[in-house]
Amino acid sequence: MSLNLFKDKGIPLEKQIFSWRDLIQQPISKLNDDAFTRIRIILMNGIENEASFFSHACARMNRDLQTPLAIIRRVEQHQASLINCLIGPDHNLLETTIAYEQAEIEITAALAQQEMDSYLAQIYRYGLLEDFDHLYRFTSLLDRLEGKDANTILQNYTDIIPGRQTKEEHRDPHDDIKRHYNKDMAEVMTKFHALTILSLEQQTHHFYMNIGQMFSDPTARQLYAEIASTEEQHITQYESMIDTRETWAEKLLLHEANEVYNYYSCVAHETNPRIKAIWERFLDYELGQLQAAMEIFKQEEKRDPAEILPEKISETIPYKSQRTFVRMILKDEINLKVKGKKFVTSEAESNWTLKYREQINNDHSPSEKVSAGYIWKPGTELSM
Amino acid sequence: MNRTGTIISPLDSIKTIKGASELTRPTQGDCTEIGNNRILHMQEAEGIGSIAFPTSIKGVTEIMHEQIMTGNHAMMDKLGERLVFERMGARLYEALITKYNGSPHQERLPELTRIEQFYLEKLKHFQNVSEVITNLGGDPTALTPAADVIGTATMGWIQVLTDPRTNFLQSLEIMLHLELVDNAGWELMIELAERNGLGDLAIQFQQILDEEAFHLITVKQWVQELTLNNEIISPEQNAVLEFDIDSITKH
Numbered sequence: 001m002s003l004n005l006f007k008d009k010g011i012p013l014e015k016q017i018f019s020w021r022d023l024i025q026q027p028i029s030k031l032n033d034d035a036f037t038r039i040r041i042i043l044m045n046g047i048e049n050e051a052s053f054f055s056h057a058c059a060r061m062n063r064d065l066q067t068p069l070a071i072i073r074r075v076e077q078h079q080a081s082l083i084n085c086l087i088g089p090d091h092n093l094l095e096t097t098i099a100y101e102q103a104e105i106e107i108t109a110a111l112a113q114q115e116m117d118s119y120l121a122q123i124y125r126y127g128l129l130e131d132f133d134h135l136y137r138f139t140s141l142l143d144r145l146e147g148k149d150a151n152t153i154l155q156n157y158t159d160i161i162p163g164r165q166t167k168e169e170h171r172d173p174h175d176d177i178k179r180h181y182n183k184d185m186a187e188v189m190t191k192f193h194a195l196t197i198l199s200l201e202q203q204t205h206h207f208y209m210n211i212g213q214m215f216s217d218p219t220a221r222q223l224y225a226e227i228a229s230t231e232e233q234h235i236t237q238y239e240s241m242i243d244t245r246e247t248w249a250e251k252l253l254l255h256e257a258n259e260v261y262n263y264y265s266c267v268a269h270e271t272n273p274r275i276k277a278i279w280e281r282f283l284d285y286e287l288g289q290l291q292a293a294m295e296i297f298k299q300e301e302k303r304d305p306a307e308i309l310p311e312k313i314s315e316t317i318p319y320k321s322q323r324t325f326v327r328m329i330l331k332d333e334i335n336l337k338v339k340g341k342k343f344v345t346s347e348a349e350s351n352w353t354l355k356y357r358e359q360i361n362n363d364h365s366p367s368e369k370v371s372a373g374y375i376w377k378p379g380t381e382l383s384m
Numbered sequence: 385m386n387r388t389g390t391i392i393s394p395l396d397s398i399k400t401i402k403g404a405s406e407l408t409r410p411t412q413g414d415c416t417e418i419g420n421n422r423i424l425h426m427q428e429a430e431g432i433g434s435i436a437f438p439t440s441i442k443g444v445t446e447i448m449h450e451q452i453m454t455g456n457h458a459m460m461d462k463l464g465e466r467l468v469f470e471r472m473g474a475r476l477y478e479a480l481i482t483k484y485n486g487s488p489h490q491e492r493l494p495e496l497t498r499i500e501q502f503y504l505e506k507l508k509h510f511q512n513v514s515e516v517i518t519n520l521g522g523d524p525t526a527l528t529p530a531a532d533v534i535g536t537a538t539m540g541w542i543q544v545l546t547d548p549r550t551n552f553l554q555s556l557e558i559m560l561h562l563e564l565v566d567n568a569g570w571e572l573m574i575e576l577a578e579r580n581g582l583g584d585l586a587i588q589f590q591q592i593l594d595e596e597a598f599h600l601i602t603v604k605q606w607v608q609e610l611t612l613n614n615e616i617i618s619p620e621q622n623a624v625l626e627f628d629i630d631s632i633t634k635h
Binding site: 034159161375 | 385415
């Protein structure tokens with residue numbers, strides 16, 4: 001089974017319509033739906049939001065594109081609203097945070113294995129161990145503040161173990177910039193993977209930046225500030241992998257095609273029939289938006305979109321537990337550090353980073369404080 | 385099928401449990417670290433805020449006048465709390481009536497007229513408190529610290545009542561929480577009014593408490609009856625519970 005990006009034209013933009021009732025659908029069940037359904041919702045909300053952020057940036061730099069971009073963006077706005085509201089209101093802020101971290105771990109691990117560019121795959125594995133540690137810290141916070149078990153959200157798919165210690169993740173910005181793929185040489189899937197992970201990290205960062213102040217407890221507020229800071233590093237690192245020589249129109253084309261790839265993956269793996277119908281509808285919408293983006297590309301670049309995009313997409317994101325892979329990376333790469341664009345041993349870190357880390361951890365480390373002596377147990381650490 | 389526990393997925397949960405116990409090297413310390421950090425911040429905290437200073441002191445007793453002058457106006461603070469609590473209570477009863485109107489099998493539920501009576505009494509109590517605050521020279525539109533705290537504490541209640549997925553009994557349980565706290569609140573108000581030499585107010589508050597006490601015993605009885613009659617979940621949700629045991633073992 002595969003999708004033809006040029007022949008499968010989906011639903012034309014003018015027929016991509018919503019009503020307020022349509023926008024707010026029945027949310028998923030926190031108790032009964034599969035955790036991977038929630039992961040897909042979180043990711044696709046991030047994908048739509050990235051599409052919107054990019055579109056706004058593009059509009060600010062391209063007067064002629066403002067109207068066609070606004071037309072696509074209005075649909076994306078409503079897609080994002082519909083998707084985000086699929087998360088039920090009984091997910092509180094910390095429970096939603098647990099779900100975000102699970103999404104980051106499972107998707108980054110899956111794409112790290114599919115990525116053909118070994119350098120970029122290494123970047124994903126590096127970021128993975130940091131998100132993995134965040135899950136452990138937030139799990140402890142959920143347990144110790146609210147007496148709740150993160151595994152009720154994780155559903156036994158994802159380990160709750162320390163990764164690369166969060167307090168060790170703080171780096172000087174010089175060490176966050178990585179080598180980018182070559183736009184003329186890279187596989188299109190490499191570009192999709194980069195955009196997908198970037199979108200997810202950006203969504204997580206925005207979420208943490210918006211909810212940290214809603215907590216009463218000072219350690220919780222500090223932990224959100226600390227982990228949001230590392231998510232900002234992740235966005236910096238992942239966006240630096242993308243070739244800046246891609247034109248605005250080329251980037252637009254890649255964004256739309258990546259959305260197609262992601263909805264296609266959701267359709268392929270969704271277990272909830274009602275949610276699957278939403279993914280199918282939005283896959284058709286994205287194919288229509290891709291057609292519009294192709295027209296913009298042709299007009300702007302006087303080039304054939306086939307120079308950028310493959311005819312068919314057959315690969316999907318494997319939505320399943322990546323426990324075995326994560327444990328292997330944990331065992332082999334836990335002590336890895338970065339220096340500039342290189343991955344190095346812990347002794348070889350840059351002086352910039354050492355100095356920055358010493359300063360930021362100067363009075364205490366929220367992530368260490370929150371999880372002092374913590375070992376996850378089913379039913380929380382208060383269980384017998 | 386509920387997927388939140390460990391038994392539903394025995395093979396995966398064993399991996400998670402063993403992984404956590406074997407691969408976690410915990411640092412020194414325990415959960416008290418979070419509390420200690422909170423204590424540190426408590427020492428710097430500036431409090432929730434202050435009470436709006438009364439615009440006049442007519443109707444205020446000597447005791448209250450002294451309290452106002454020294455910044456200790458417990459009476460005004462707790463009146464502010466009663467005000468927001470009764471106002472929120474009225475809105476929660478509105479939501480309960482909506483829940484009733486949208487429920488299947490209304491014949492199994494309590495009488496709507498009684499629920500509507502409780503709603504109107506909450507509304508009346510709110511208006512009563514508003515008048516009392518005004519008569520004491522206070523501002524019923526201002527938010528007092530106690531009012532703000534109770535508003536924060538009860539944020540989840542409205543979430544439950546207005547969630548289309550919750551049923552009538554799940555909503556009614558929240559009303560029981562509300563009535564329990566409300567009763568305790570009015571008992572304290574009577575005590576406060578008496579200690580401040582406001583005997584007439586204490587009598588007025590006692591009349592409110594009598595109505596609230598009836599709310600409490602009635603709602604408590606409804607919750608007991610509906611729970612014992614196995615109305616915890618709706619018939620639709622019951623159907624979901626009758627899952628195929630094979631699907632669990634496959635998972």
